[in-house]
């Protein structure tokens with residue numbers, strides 16, 4: 196079925212999403228559209244609203260657990276374009292459209308002499324999904340480099356600008372993820388970057404990797420290289436082994452709870468976070484003996500207990516069973532509740 200209009204859309208039925216989710220789970224969308232222009236996106240949203248179809252925005256599919264049947268319309272975001280605005284006092288605003296690849300955008304900012312995103316290199320997915328869970332890695336979270344974004348309000352049809360405070364960023368969280376899920380479609384993100392190198396080396400594994408290379412005052416490219424090298428070594432490549440990166444958030448607990456746990460478990464790995472502490476979920480899972488274990492066709496990655504993997508032929512249903520078992524073990528042993536980081540769809 197084609198939709199008429201200035202830029203015609205080709206609606207596809209019973210569309211195979213296996214190659215579009217990084218777990219590689221079998222999944223089929225009732226309807227599917229890829230949108231390359233704002234006009235196409237507006238048409239897609241209007242169609243879904245008219246038909247009463249549920250809508251799922253899809254970026255790179257690297258933070259999703261897709262069930263086998265996806266009712267309604269899946270819209271793949273493919274808006275492209277990047278630009279650098281004129282710098283002011285060393286700060287430079289850089290904008291990228293939602294469908295741009297995240298890692299390629301990081302590389303491009305470095306090529307433009309705009310620094311600040313290098314610690315977030317090699318995170319899979321798109322620019323538009325990055326604010327959803329305030330992506331973070333190696334001591335930097337997106338919100339620290341964020342200026343604003345433009346989003347389409349699917350209820351009113353208006354395009355709205357969100358400043359940093361509007362986005363209610365938190366640890367792997369934002370307004371778009373938890374307060375108004377599905378309401379806004381992110382179109383473009385603007386970052387506040389620096390023309391002066393501003394390396395953030397507070398993450399121990401990064402500092403150690405740089406020290407090993409004899410780099411005490413690394414430039415942004417050297418930080419970028421070190422991050423890529425660490426990530427390639429530690430994390431499975433979704434093109435080879437299906438996964439969505441960290442499967443659980445690091446649980447936030449009060450300082451008192453953290454101390455009580457540390458008394459019982461002296462090796463507890465925890466970091467100060469706000470008024471309380473963030474526990475290393477990978478350590479908790481590892482202590483319960485899950486690292487490297489397999490349940491059917493899914494399992495826990497042998498090098499990092501926080502990463503659940505599709506060994507080949509697994510399904511979302513199997514993964515959820517494994518996830519429940521892991522959560523049960525951690526609850527029983529530590530009295531701590533683990534929360535899933537990727538979005539399960541349909542919930």
Ligand SMILES: Cc1cc2nc3c(=O)[nH]c(=O)nc-3n(C[C@H](O)[C@H](O)[C@H](O)COP(=O)(O)OP(=O)(O)OC[C@H]3O[C@@H](n4cnc5c(N)ncnc54)[C@H](O)[C@@H]3O)c2cc1C
Nearest residue numbers: 254255256257258320321323324330331332380381439440
């Ligand atoms: C190997 C690996 C390593 C990873 N490492 C990290 C890491 O270090 N740090 C980290 O934070 N994450 C990490 N992730 C998770 C993931 O890469 C990020 O969350 C990424 O931002 C998801 O982007 P995506 O385009 O694939 O989003 P998708 O999985 O396609 O979508 C994720 C969510 O965002 C919504 N969405 C997507 N695009 C839009 C849009 N334009 N507007 C509105 N909603 C939208 C979707 O509906 C869904 O709810 C990792 C994943 C993998 C596989």
